[in-house]
Amino acid sequence: MKIQSDNNSTEKEIEKLKKYKYGFSTDIENVKAPKGLSKEVIKFISNIKNEPKWLLDWRLKAYERLKVLKEPDWQKPKYPKIDYQDLYYYSAPKSFKEKPKSLDDLDPKLLETYKKLGIPLQEQKRLNNIAVDAVFDSVSVATTFKDKLTEKGIIFCSISEAIQKYPELVKKYLGTVIPITDHFFATLNSAVFTDGSFVYVPKGVRCPMELSTYFRINASDTGQFERTLIIADKGSYVSYLEGCTAPMRDENQLHAANVELVALDDAEIKYSTVQNWYPGDKDGKGGIYNFVTKRGLCKGKNSKISWTQVETGSAITWKYPSCILKGDNSIGEFYSIAITNNHQKADTGTKMIHLGKNTKSKIISKGISAGFSDMTYRGLVDISSKANNSRNYTQCDSLLMGNKCGAHTIPYIKNKNSDSNLAHEATTSKISEEQLHYCQQRGLNSEEAVGLIVNGFCKEVLQQLPMEFAVEAQKLVGISLEGSVG
Amino acid sequence: MEEQLKIDFEKSFKNSNFSTKKKNLKKEFLNKFIKEGLPNKSLENWKFSDISQIIKKEIGDLSFYNDISTPNKIEPSIYLDGLEQNSIVFINGRAEKIDFQFEEKNKVEILDDFELNNNCSNINSLINLNNAFVDKSFKIVIKENYSFKKPLVIYHYTNKKIKSKNINLRIDFILEKNSSLKLIDVLNDLSEKNFINTFYSFKLNQDAILKNYKIDFKNNGNIKYSFTNIEQEKNSLSEIFIVSSGSDFNKNEINCNLNGKYSSAFVNGLFSLNKKKHHEIKTIINHLNENTKSYQLIKSVLENDARAVYQGKIFVNSEAQKTDGYQLSKAILLDETTEFNAKPELEIYADDVKCSHGSASGSLNENSIFYLMSRGLNYKEAKELLINGFLLDVIEKITDSEIKNLIKNMIGFKE
Structure with a gap:
C-alpha cells in the first residue's frame, strides 16, 4: 500500500478520490493462501473451501495443462510480464472463516465498504428490486433476497455454496462452455478460481427481479479469479448484472474471471456489465488488468443470449464476450460501449459462432478513446457450412478525441454458407465542430456538450441496459471523459 | 528443404x-x-x-x-x-x-x-x-x-x-x-x-x-x-x-x-473463382501525411469449392489529419462448398479523419432472379445477368476506358 504510506499526500489522495470515487481500500484482516502458483496452493484453496474430490482433480488437471500453455501475445495492448509466482491466489476476510448466516452477522467494516460503493446491502432489500451477491476479493460475502428467489425455485448463491448444495448441477455444467483446455487465462482460472456467482433458473420460470453481483478487489498483490455459471433451463428468463470496482494502487492487479452461460430450449439470458475497475492514474501507473473470458452457449432451440457491456475502467481490458449459437433459431446479441482515457488500453469485441440453422446475431460496438489511450475492436463472425439461413449484422463505430489516442477495428469475417447473409459496417470519426458549437451556443460548457454528444453516440447500447444500471452507466460515461476536452 | x-x-x-x-x-x-x-x-x-x-x-x-x-x-x-x-x-x-x-x-x-x-x-x-x-x-x-x-x-x-x-x-x-x-x-x-x-x-x-x-x-x-x-x-x-x-x-x-500530402491510392479488384481455387488479396494502406486519400473495393463471385480471402488494412498515423479512407468488400457465394473470409482492419491514431469500411457476403437474391425470370429470362441467363451487374460495378472503377473495355472483353461481358 504505497499510496497510504505518505502522510503529506493526504490532500492528493482526496483529489484523486474525486476522480475515481471507488479508489479507497478497506483495512480488513485477510486470510491468504501462500504466494505463488503450485499444486499445494490449489490444494489449499480446494481444502479451505471444503470441495469434493472431483473438483480438486478438475483443478489439478487444469493446472497440468497450464504448464504447457503459453500466454497469448497477439493482443494490441502489450503489458509487462506478469510474475504468476508473485501473486496471492486466495484472499478472504478473516472474519469469514465461519460463513455468516445472515446479513446481520457481517463484519461492519465490510458493510461500510459496500455502502461507500453505493450498494447498501441492507437498504437494498427494501428499496430496489435487485438481488445482490457481493464478492469481496476472492469470496462471496453476502447474497440478498434469497427467500423470495427460493420461493420460485431459483438458485442464486455463491458458486462455493452451490458446489456444496447442488454438486450435480455444478458438475453437469461447469466447464461445458469454457473447458479446462481453453486458452491460458481461462485455464488459469479453472485451476485457481475462488468464488463467483451461481444461478439456476428452473423450467418455465421468469426471474422476477434483476440478479446482480458486485465484485470488489481489496487486498493488494491479489489476483481475482471468480467464476460465474448461469444456467437458464427450458423456457426461462433471467437478467443478470455485474459491477466491478477496486481500490487505487500503484501496482497492477490481475483479474481473470470466467463467465459461462448456458441457455436451453426457449430460454433467454441477458447479461449486463458495468465495469469500472481502477484504471490507473493520469500517467498510466497502476490499474487493473482485466483479462476475462465470457462465453455463452445457446444450447437449445430458440434460445437467446444477450451481452451488454459498459467498459470504462481497467488499465487494460482484454475480453471478448462470445455466443456459440448451437441450437436452431438461436439468437446472440452483443452491445458494447468501451471508453478509454489517459493511458488506458482496451482490446475488446465479441465472437459469434453460428452452428445451428436460422441463427441470428447482432453486434453493436461503440468505442471512444481520449487522452493517450488505445482502443481496439476485435471481433469474429463465423458462419459454419451447416448454419443455413443465418444472419449477422455488425456495426462498430469509433470516436476519437485528440490525436494522441488510437482507435482500431479488426473484424474477422468467415462465411462458409452461401445461404447466409453477413453485413459489417464500421466508421471512425471525431465529434464535429458544428455539433459542439451548437451545444455551446445553447449554454452548455464544452464538457457538458461532449458528454451530451457522447451519450447520444452511445444511446443504442445504453438503451439495452436495465433501468437501474442505465443511469449509473450514463454518469460513468461522463466521468470517464472528464478532462479529455480542451 | x-x-x-x-x-x-x-x-x-x-x-x-x-x-x-x-x-x-x-x-x-x-x-x-x-x-x-x-x-x-x-x-x-x-x-x-x-x-x-x-x-x-x-x-x-x-x-x-x-x-x-x-x-x-x-x-x-x-x-x-x-x-x-x-x-x-x-x-x-x-x-x-x-x-x-x-x-x-x-x-x-x-x-x-x-x-x-x-x-x-x-x-x-x-x-x-x-x-x-x-x-x-x-x-x-x-x-x-x-x-x-x-x-x-x-x-x-x-x-x-x-x-x-x-x-x-x-x-x-x-x-x-x-x-x-x-x-x-x-x-x-x-x-x-x-x-x-x-x-x-x-x-x-x-x-x-x-x-x-x-x-x-x-x-x-x-x-x-x-x-x-x-x-x-x-x-x-x-x-x-x-x-x-x-x-x-x-x-x-x-x-x-x-x-x-494530397497523395491518393485506389485499389480495386475482383475474384471470380471456381474449382477449388484459393485466392487472396491483402492490402495495407499507410496514411502518413495530411489530406491523403484511399479507396478500396473488392468484389467476389465464388463457386465450386472456391475460397477467397480479403485482408485490408487502413493505417492512419497521428500526423495524417484529414485522411479519407474507404474500404468495401462484397461477396456472392453461389453454392454450399465455397468460403469467403474477410478481415477489414482500421488502425487510426488521428482524430480528424473519415474512415469507414464495410463487408457483406451472401447468396444471390432469389427475388431478383424471380423478377428476371418473370420477364422471360431462363434461370441461367438471370443468374448471369445479376453476376455481371455485380462485377460491373467494380470494373467501372477503371479510369482508362481502353483498358476497361479490354478487361470487359476478356471476362466476356456483353455490352
Whole structure:
C-alpha cells in the first residue's frame, strides 16, 4: 500500500478520490493462501473451501495443462510480464472463516465498504428490486433476497455454496462452455478460481427481479479469479448484472474471471456489465488488468443470449464476450460501449459462432478513446457450412478525441454458407465542430456538450441496459471523459 | 528443404556474374529465408492461406534453381490483340524481349542490374527468397514530365517445359516528377505446379501517376505470390486493379505508403473463382501525411469449392489529419462448398479523419432472379445477368476506358 504510506499526500489522495470515487481500500484482516502458483496452493484453496474430490482433480488437471500453455501475445495492448509466482491466489476476510448466516452477522467494516460503493446491502432489500451477491476479493460475502428467489425455485448463491448444495448441477455444467483446455487465462482460472456467482433458473420460470453481483478487489498483490455459471433451463428468463470496482494502487492487479452461460430450449439470458475497475492514474501507473473470458452457449432451440457491456475502467481490458449459437433459431446479441482515457488500453469485441440453422446475431460496438489511450475492436463472425439461413449484422463505430489516442477495428469475417447473409459496417470519426458549437451556443460548457454528444453516440447500447444500471452507466460515461476536452 | 536450397543457390551463382558484394548480400537473404522458412498460418498475415502447406501439397519438392541460359521462342499468340503497346516478355522467368517502340528513347531508362536494397517496411520471408534467387532485377526509370504514350504490357508466360520450379522476378519502377505510366500485367501459363514469386516496387515522385492492372485470368495450375510496394510523394496517384481468377492459388499483396500530402491510392479488384481455387488479396494502406486519400473495393463471385480471402488494412498515423479512407468488400457465394473470409482492419491514431469500411457476403437474391425470370429470362441467363451487374460495378472503377473495355472483353461481358 504505497499510496497510504505518505502522510503529506493526504490532500492528493482526496483529489484523486474525486476522480475515481471507488479508489479507497478497506483495512480488513485477510486470510491468504501462500504466494505463488503450485499444486499445494490449489490444494489449499480446494481444502479451505471444503470441495469434493472431483473438483480438486478438475483443478489439478487444469493446472497440468497450464504448464504447457503459453500466454497469448497477439493482443494490441502489450503489458509487462506478469510474475504468476508473485501473486496471492486466495484472499478472504478473516472474519469469514465461519460463513455468516445472515446479513446481520457481517463484519461492519465490510458493510461500510459496500455502502461507500453505493450498494447498501441492507437498504437494498427494501428499496430496489435487485438481488445482490457481493464478492469481496476472492469470496462471496453476502447474497440478498434469497427467500423470495427460493420461493420460485431459483438458485442464486455463491458458486462455493452451490458446489456444496447442488454438486450435480455444478458438475453437469461447469466447464461445458469454457473447458479446462481453453486458452491460458481461462485455464488459469479453472485451476485457481475462488468464488463467483451461481444461478439456476428452473423450467418455465421468469426471474422476477434483476440478479446482480458486485465484485470488489481489496487486498493488494491479489489476483481475482471468480467464476460465474448461469444456467437458464427450458423456457426461462433471467437478467443478470455485474459491477466491478477496486481500490487505487500503484501496482497492477490481475483479474481473470470466467463467465459461462448456458441457455436451453426457449430460454433467454441477458447479461449486463458495468465495469469500472481502477484504471490507473493520469500517467498510466497502476490499474487493473482485466483479462476475462465470457462465453455463452445457446444450447437449445430458440434460445437467446444477450451481452451488454459498459467498459470504462481497467488499465487494460482484454475480453471478448462470445455466443456459440448451437441450437436452431438461436439468437446472440452483443452491445458494447468501451471508453478509454489517459493511458488506458482496451482490446475488446465479441465472437459469434453460428452452428445451428436460422441463427441470428447482432453486434453493436461503440468505442471512444481520449487522452493517450488505445482502443481496439476485435471481433469474429463465423458462419459454419451447416448454419443455413443465418444472419449477422455488425456495426462498430469509433470516436476519437485528440490525436494522441488510437482507435482500431479488426473484424474477422468467415462465411462458409452461401445461404447466409453477413453485413459489417464500421466508421471512425471525431465529434464535429458544428455539433459542439451548437451545444455551446445553447449554454452548455464544452464538457457538458461532449458528454451530451457522447451519450447520444452511445444511446443504442445504453438503451439495452436495465433501468437501474442505465443511469449509473450514463454518469460513468461522463466521468470517464472528464478532462479529455480542451 | 534446406539442403536443396543451398545446392540450388550455388548453382545459381555458377552461371552468373554477380559482384562479390552482391553475392554476399544474396547469401544474407538466403540465410534469412532459411531461418524463417515459408510462411505458414501461425503468422497473422497468412492465417487464411497457409502457403507452406499449399506448396507442400500441390508441388511437393520445389526446385529453386531455374536455368535461364537458353532463349525461348515467343509465340505471337501471347500478345494482347488490338492494343498498341510497349511490351516486356518473360518466358519461364527469362526476359526474352523488351520493346518500347512507342516511347522516346531518352525518356525511359532500363537497367537490368542494380544494387539490391530493402527499405520497404513490410518484409516477409518470400521477399527474402526473391532477393536471394532473382537473377536479373530490372529497374525502369521514367524521366521528369514524361507520360507514356501507350501502355506497357508485361507478359508473364510459362510453357510446359518447367515443373516444380520456383521462379522469382523483381522489377523496380521510378516515376520521376510529373511522369505517368500505364502498366498491364498479363499472367499466361501453360505450365503447372510451379511457384511464381513476383516483387514490384514503385516509387512515385511528386505529381506522378501510376495505373497498374494485374490480370490473372487464364486457368492454370500454378501457385503465385505477388508483392507490390508503392511509395508515394506529394500529390501522386496510384490506381491498382486486380483480376484474380486463373491460377490455382494466387495471393496479391499491396503495401502502399502515402508519404506526401494530397497523395491518393485506389485499389480495386475482383475474384471470380471456381474449382477449388484459393485466392487472396491483402492490402495495407499507410496514411502518413495530411489530406491523403484511399479507396478500396473488392468484389467476389465464388463457386465450386472456391475460397477467397480479403485482408485490408487502413493505417492512419497521428500526423495524417484529414485522411479519407474507404474500404468495401462484397461477396456472392453461389453454392454450399465455397468460403469467403474477410478481415477489414482500421488502425487510426488521428482524430480528424473519415474512415469507414464495410463487408457483406451472401447468396444471390432469389427475388431478383424471380423478377428476371418473370420477364422471360431462363434461370441461367438471370443468374448471369445479376453476376455481371455485380462485377460491373467494380470494373467501372477503371479510369482508362481502353483498358476497361479490354478487361470487359476478356471476362466476356456483353455490352
